[in-house]
Amino acid sequence: MGSGAALTMEILPPETRGLFSGILQQGYAAGYIVAAILYYVVLVNLGWRALFWIGSFPALLVVLIRFFVPKSPIWERMHNKRGAVCGYISQYLGRKRTIILAAVMVGAFLPLFVLPRNKILLGVGAFFLYFFVQGAYGIVPAHLNELSPPNCRGTFPGFTYQLGVLIASCSAQIEAVLGEKFPQNGVPDYGLTQAVLTACAIFSLIVMISIGTEAKDLDFEKQIENEDYGPENRNNMTACN
16 A cells, blocks of 8 residues: 555556455455465464565565566656556445445444354354445545645555554554453453444544545546646655655
């Protein structure tokens, strides 16, 4: 998230950003599945140290990307002059409406994720809950890059995304403390605590998205043509990216 998302969004036609934004975001889910398989296979046979070595190999791709993947034409023009489901749906309903719709559906399936004591019902609730959670997240790369100032498109999406992660980093501790403070039948009620905090997060998301702006299918090339990129702004762009 950040430079990678900016590079991807800048080289894609505007009408395909929503779909590929969702595909890009689901790299997290695909990575979790691969990590779980490797954990099951490698840990038993080679031990936990081997997992660290295997996990370090994908980082080497950064070196290849740095030297062999060209910068996007949009970035080059700026520099030279001064110098997949919900993501796909967002191409038709809009970024804001799709995020809000996904958030509402998360709230609708939240009770099914928390209340049942049957494993099958819990599985169904978990599936649909995370389907719509990832659906909302799938729009994030396209939405943030379209809102980003062109001279900070490599920094702005990553910074805002990781700022949210930083704020939420204490959620596990908060859930643990509240769950122990409000037990049910003498047992910490972590399910209810998660549901309440998730509902608060959903409400906050809907409010913030509702009052925010949208720049769906923004033409990045026309955007830089309409802005002045003289020598002074070129330095600002280089420092920002």
